[in-house]
Amino acid sequence: MKTEGKVFKYPDNVDTDVIIPARYLNTSDAKELAKHCMEDIDAEYVNKVSPGDVMVAGWNFGCGSSREHAPLVIKTCGTGCVIAKSFARIFYRNAINIGLPILECEQAAEEIQAGDQVNVNFDTGIITNLTNGKTYQAAPFPPFIQNIITKGGLLASLKEE
Amino acid sequence: MGMTMTQKILAAHAGLDAVTAGQLINAKLDIVLGNDITTPVAVNEFKKAGFDRVFDKDRIAIVLDHFVPNKDIKAAEQSKQCREFACSHCVSHFYDVGKMGIEHALLPEQGVVTAGDCIIGADSHTCTYGALGAFSTGVGSTDMAAGMATGMAWFKVPSAIRFELTGQLPANCSGKDVILTIIGMIGVDGALYKSMEFTGSGVASLTMDDRLCICNMAIEAGAKNGIFPVDDVTKNYMEGRCERTPVVYTADPDAEYEKVIEIDLSKIVPTVACPHLPENTHPAAELSEIRIDQVVIGSCTNGRMEDMEAAYETLKGKQVAPGVRCIIIPATMQIYRECVERGYVTAFIDAGAVVSTPTCGPCLGGYMGILAAGERCVATTNRNFVGRMGHVDSEVYLASPATAAASALTGYITAPKEVVR
Numbered sequence: 001m002k003t004e005g006k007v008f009k010y011p012d013n014v015d016t017d018v019i020i021p022a023r024y025l026n027t028s029d030a031k032e033l034a035k036h037c038m039e040d041i042d043a044e045y046v047n048k049v050s051p052g053d054v055m056v057a058g059w060n061f062g063c064g065s066s067r068e069h070a071p072l073v074i075k076t077c078g079t080g081c082v083i084a085k086s087f088a089r090i091f092y093r094n095a096i097n098i099g100l101p102i103l104e105c106e107q108a109a110e111e112i113q114a115g116d117q118v119n120v121n122f123d124t125g126i127i128t129n130l131t132n133g134k135t136y137q138a139a140p141f142p143p144f145i146q147n148i149i150t151k152g153g154l155l156a157s158l159k160e161e
Numbered sequence: 162m163g164m165t166m167t168q169k170i171l172a173a174h175a176g177l178d179a180v181t182a183g184q185l186i187n188a189k190l191d192i193v194l195g196n197d198i199t200t201p202v203a204v205n206e207f208k209k210a211g212f213d214r215v216f217d218k219d220r221i222a223i224v225l226d227h228f229v230p231n232k233d234i235k236a237a238e239q240s241k242q243c244r245e246f247a248c249s250h251c252v253s254h255f256y257d258v259g260k261m262g263i264e265h266a267l268l269p270e271q272g273v274v275t276a277g278d279c280i281i282g283a284d285s286h287t288c289t290y291g292a293l294g295a296f297s298t299g300v301g302s303t304d305m306a307a308g309m310a311t312g313m314a315w316f317k318v319p320s321a322i323r324f325e326l327t328g329q330l331p332a333n334c335s336g337k338d339v340i341l342t343i344i345g346m347i348g349v350d351g352a353l354y355k356s357m358e359f360t361g362s363g364v365a366s367l368t369m370d371d372r373l374c375i376c377n378m379a380i381e382a383g384a385k386n387g388i389f390p391v392d393d394v395t396k397n398y399m400e401g402r403c404e405r406t407p408v409v410y411t412a413d414p415d416a417e418y419e420k421v422i423e424i425d426l427s428k429i430v431p432t433v434a435c436p437h438l439p440e441n442t443h444p445a446a447e448l449s450e451i452r453i454d455q456v457v458i459g460s461c462t463n464g465r466m467e468d469m470e471a472a473y474e475t476l477k478g479k480q481v482a483p484g485v486r487c488i489i490i491p492a493t494m495q496i497y498r499e500c501v502e503r504g505y506v507t508a509f510i511d512a513g514a515v516v517s518t519p520t521c522g523p524c525l526g527g528y529m530g531i532l533a534a535g536e537r538c539v540a541t542t543n544r545n546f547v548g549r550m551g552h553v554d555s556e557v558y559l560a561s562p563a564t565a566a567a568s569a570l571t572g573y574i575t576a577p578k579e580v581v582r
Contacts (some may be wrong), residue, residue, distance in 0.1 A: 013349055013438060017546040022525035026228060026235035028201040040548040060350040060383060064544060065525070066285040068202055068301035089354050089385055090285055094301035144185045144315070154303050155210035158311060 001122040003080025003101065004130075005053035008045060009114035012058035016065040016091065020073045033069055034076035051078040054120060056112050058084065062091025071095040071102075081120050083127060083138070085109045096145055097154040103127065108136035122149075163413025165321040166388050167356040170296040170410050174279040182320035182417075190220065191295075191405070192254075192274055193308035194282030196264055196521075197225040197236070200243045202302035203283060207309060215250045216312035222254035222273055222282075223247050224264040227521040229257075232528040262493025262519045265289035265377060265461035269369075270493055275399060276391045277408025281305065281314050286461045286543065288379045292372035293399065294391035294409065299380060319385045321356035322347075323418040326363030328427035333577045335471065336371030337463055337541065337561035340378040341432040343424065345442030353383035355419065358412065360390060363426045369398045370467040377462045378543050381439040431576040433539070434559035437547045445564050445576035455538040456487045456569040457550075458562050459517075460524045463541035464492025466499060468562040473505045475566035475577060476512040482572030487514035488530045494519060514569070526550045532557075539568045 018041035024033055038045035055074065061084035062070060071094045074082065081101035095102045101122050108127045112118060116131040125138040141149065151157035164172060164179060172180040174188040195203055200223050215221055223243055228236035240257075247255035254273055261267065265286050268274045276294035280287060283305035290297035300314070308314050324343065344351070357379045359372075367375070372389045379387030389395070391409045399407050431445040458464075458472050469491055481487045489509050491497040497519060500506050506516050523530030524542040532538055532551030537558065540550065545557035560568070563577035 015544075015546040017525070017544065017549050021548055022198075022227075022527055023531075025198050025525075025527075026233055026239060028205060028239065040553050060353065063349060063383065064285065064546060066199065066283055066287075066299040066301055068199070068283075068303060072202075086350065086353060088350070088383060090299050090301060090380075093304060097301060097303035142185065154307050155206055155310075158307055159210050 002120060003052045003054065004119045005050060005080050007054050007056050007112055007114055007116045007118055008049070010041065010055060010057040013060045013063055014041065014057050015063050016067050016070040019062065019070040020067065025067065025069060030072050030076045034073045037073040037077045046077055049078050052080040053078065054080055054118050055082040056109055057082065058109060059086045061087050063088035066090045068094045068098060071098055071100040075100040083108055096148055099149070099153045103138035105136050105138035108138065162417055163415035165356060165416045165418065166358055166390065166410055166412040167296050167321060167386060168318055169412065170277060170279055171316060171318055180318045182318055184318045185315060186318060187313050187315050188279050190281055190308050190312050190314055191278040192220055192222055192280045193305060194222045194264060194268070194280065194284065194287060195305045196227050196284050197229060197240050197243055198227045199283035199302045199305060200246070201239045203305040203309065204242060204246045206303050206306040210306065212310040215252070215309045218251045219253045220312065221252045221309055222268060223252055224256045224267060225258065225261055226263050226519065227525065228527050229261065229520060230518065260494065263461045263464055263521055266464055266492035266496070269293060269373060270495060272402040272404050275403040275405050275407045276395060277410055281308050285380045286377050288384065288386050289373055289377040289461060291376040291379065291386050291388035292369065294389060294395055296386055296388065298386045319354055319356045320419050321358050322352055323421045324357060324359045325421055325423045326359060326361040326426055327423065328363050328425045329366040330426045330429055333431055333563060334429045335561050335563065336367060336374035338429050338432045339424070339426065340375045341434050341442050341559060342429055344378065344382050344439050345432065347382055349381060349438055349440045350383040352379065355384055357382065357384045357387040359387065364389060365392060365394065366426065368467060369394055370465045373465065374462055381543060431561060431564045433564060433574060434545055436545050436556040436558070439545060439559060445560065445574055448574040451537065451574045452572060453485060453539050453568055453574065454536040455530060455532065456485060456565050457523050457530055457538060457540040457542060458565050459490025459492060460521065460542040461492065462543045463562050464490055464496065466496050468541065469496060469500050469505055471562040472566045473508055475563060475570065476514060477508040479512055479570050481513035481569045485569055485572050487569040488517060488523065489514050490517045490520060492519055523550055539565045539574060541565050
């Protein structure tokens with residue numbers, strides 16, 4: 001599995017309130033919610049994002065609320081994956097559970113710039129910046145988590161058992 | 162090598178003699194929790210995966226608290242979906258309007274959670290119950306759905322930071338000032354993926370409400386959980402309240418901690434977290450130039466009886482400053498009722514404040530106190546992110562109930578004088 005697209009860059013501590021403001025949480029409809037993805041930090045994101053594009057951010061991405069709506073809207077509006085220096089733990093869990101690819105890679109998150117074109121291979125964890133040819137190796141998932149991802153999310157993996 | 166208190170609870174629930182930090186385990190759950198925002202997503206996932214029964218109708222808690230009494234038609238539809246699910250699966254701990262409270266004040270009060278439990282909740286502040294000596298952590302809706310179906314959840318066993326508390330809090334400080342001080346020290350990811358274990362001679366002087374508030378905001382430092390040892394304060398609180406028998410776990414004397422941070426409680430001062438991160442803390446006394454438009458006293462962090470007492474002691478017989486809206490929200494119906502019986506509600510209204518039925522409403526910018534562009538609020542809630550309580554250009558200052566009430570009287574951020582605790 002892989003994704004390829006242009007980069008949207010965000011700072012440290014991107015919280016779930018800016019990813020999907022709670023004022024919209026009176027519905028659980030993913031398409032409806034996705035219209036407001038990143039609204040309070042980057043109101044133009046939903047208009048600019050193309051399928052496969054990549055979010056690159058700093059430390060503690062997804063901090064705050066446990067709302068699964070956060071990874072869900074990022075995925076639903078076409079984002080191919082999120083690369084960050086680190087993820088807040090509930091967001092990390094939720095992303096895996098709903099099948100949003102996420103990668104931890106400090107150097108890539110530091111060096112890749114907004115607008116760069118990148119290719120991300122989820123199987124190998126290799127991130128390639130097509131704009132300047134530089135490659136990075138993201139930390140691999142433990143086999144237990146890889147299994148959840150391969151089976152298509154937590155509930156699908158449980159159902160199989 | 163010894164285990165931390167958290168590791169002991171996790172080992173017991175995984176059926177293992179010992180666990181070590183980093184180990185992946187499957188643990189048995191005592192309570193699975195959801196609210197009116199997260200349960201609908203969980204119910205959809207539960208059904209989509211083809212599950213048709215819950216693992217134990219008495220071990221699931223569904224609390225309608227975020228947008229109830231329903232703020233609009235969409236919120237009403239979500240509540241209805243929760244209600245129908247709870248009814249069709251005979252969920253015994255279902256709390257609707259009239260019985261509800263803010264989940265993390267309600268479940269300890271009603272004795273649904275107890276010492277030694279392993280709890281997940283589809284709400285990030287589920288870490289609150291660590292105050293009772295339980296392992297309790299926030300998860301998402303899919304984890305909630307899996308938990309409701311199987312009664313199990315996977316965890317990576319966390320390492321821990323130990324906070325060695327000594328001394329006793331000054332009279333104008335409470336648990337909120339302690340946790341804000343700690344978050345200011347270690348940062349919003351200072352305990353990422355880790356346990357925050359609070360120990361030391363200072364613990365005994367902290368009330369149950371202080372401890373619930375401190376554990377509540379462990380997530381604001383990125384922690385997986387916060388936890389207090391079970392002592393006489395905890396036992397007195399649980400006595401005659403908890404529906405299941407508490408199990409007391411203690412950390413091994415040789416338990417390994419990533420670091421130990423000493424906190425002298427007597428040195429704590431009234432503390433405020435300025436926009437837009439909970440780690441951006443300053444002594445309240447240094448912020449006296451900041452003019453405010455609104456005060457909110459309530460939430461899962463500070464809507465408990467002692468918080469209402471602090472507000473009452475400060476506001477009684479006085480007047481909220483002109484131009485300030487002061488919104489007071491007791492966290493549960495029992496607390497609300499006690500505020501009525503003790504005459505607090507009358508005193509609040511006489512002071513020019515409003516008193517609402519329990520709801521999370523304003524804390525997350527849902528309803529009941531939304532801010533316009535450029536407005537500032539001192540709130541006893543837990544997050545001050547951009548747009549958290551309304552417009553992206555509004556500001557939230559996090560503080561204790563005593564600081565919030567003192568600020569309501571002056572119209573500026575104000576450090577409280579002595580508060581009867």
